[in-house]
Amino acid sequence: MEKPQRGIQSIEVGGRLLTTLAEVGEPMTLKDLAQQSDMPAAKAHPYLVSFGKLGLVEQDAASSRYELGPLALQLGLACLRRLNPVRLGTHAATALAEELHQTVALAVWGNAGPTIVHIEESSHPIHINMRTGTVMSLFKTATGRVFAAYLPDKVIEHYIDTASHHSFAYPKSDLRPSWKAMQKTLKEIRAHGMAQVVSEPLPGINALSAPVFDHEGHLALVITVLGPTALFDPALDGDNAGALRACCAELSHRLGYAPE
Structure with missing residues (x-):
């Protein structure tokens, strides 16, 4: 039986936030996003800051809601093209x-x-x-x-x-x-x-x-x-x-x- 490959747990945890945004399909508050991703808001926030710097998520200045960012769109389009x-x-x-x-x-x-x-x-x-x-x-x-x-x-x-x-x-x-x-x-x-x-x-x-x-x-x-x-x-x-x-x-x- 093949031994499971070792991953980076923090990436997998943060990935739940991206998955939730993709599944919901609309901007979300930090509270709702964290709750649906099964983690405290205080834990989710640093991930969202880093994802924002990468362009994977973006935050609306007026509503403070989060949604998928331009890099997420580029990755999705690249996948669809192939x-x-x-x-x-x-x-x-x-x-x-x-x-x-x-x-x-x-x-x-x-x-x-x-x-x-x-x-x-x-x-x-x-x-x-x-x-x-x-x-x-x-x-x-x-x-x-x-x-x-x-x-x-x-x-x-x-x-x-x-x-x-x-x-x-x-x-x-x-x-x-x-x-x-x-x-x-x-x-x-x-x-x-x-x-x-x-x-x-x-x-x-x-x-x-x-x-x-x-x-x-x-x-x-x-x-x-x-x-x-x-x-x-x-x-x-x-x-x-x-x-x-x-x-x-x-x-x-x-x-x-x-x-x-």
């Missing part, structure tokens, strides 16, 4: 497939619509016509429904209006099962944070799909877990759904997403 959702998602998909022993797919919104960019095969492979580059049905698949639920309406409406004119599109009748009639289904997806299909559109295959968000709250990609009906529990409160939710939440967090 983040690649698909690269991070690929690593997450590998871990999720190993945990659940199910196939995991990543999809992004491309010029052709919901497009598979990575597939992690499970120890129980499924025989379906899905590979990198496959464009998924917008309304019939769990993957497509998550995009329909979380992308702006104008994006989906434009896709519906124009996709039938392109060679990659599904038949026009497939793309228009009344956008208005889909609203109830999409509302349920947003309520559960997940889309579910059971033995459709492929008989014998179940799937669950969930969204991953970026630092601006925009949909970055969709992760789908799928497997044979006999071996895959599609329940929204089941183990597969729980693991998928946790995976997407962690990935969203790494991309800078802060849920309201």
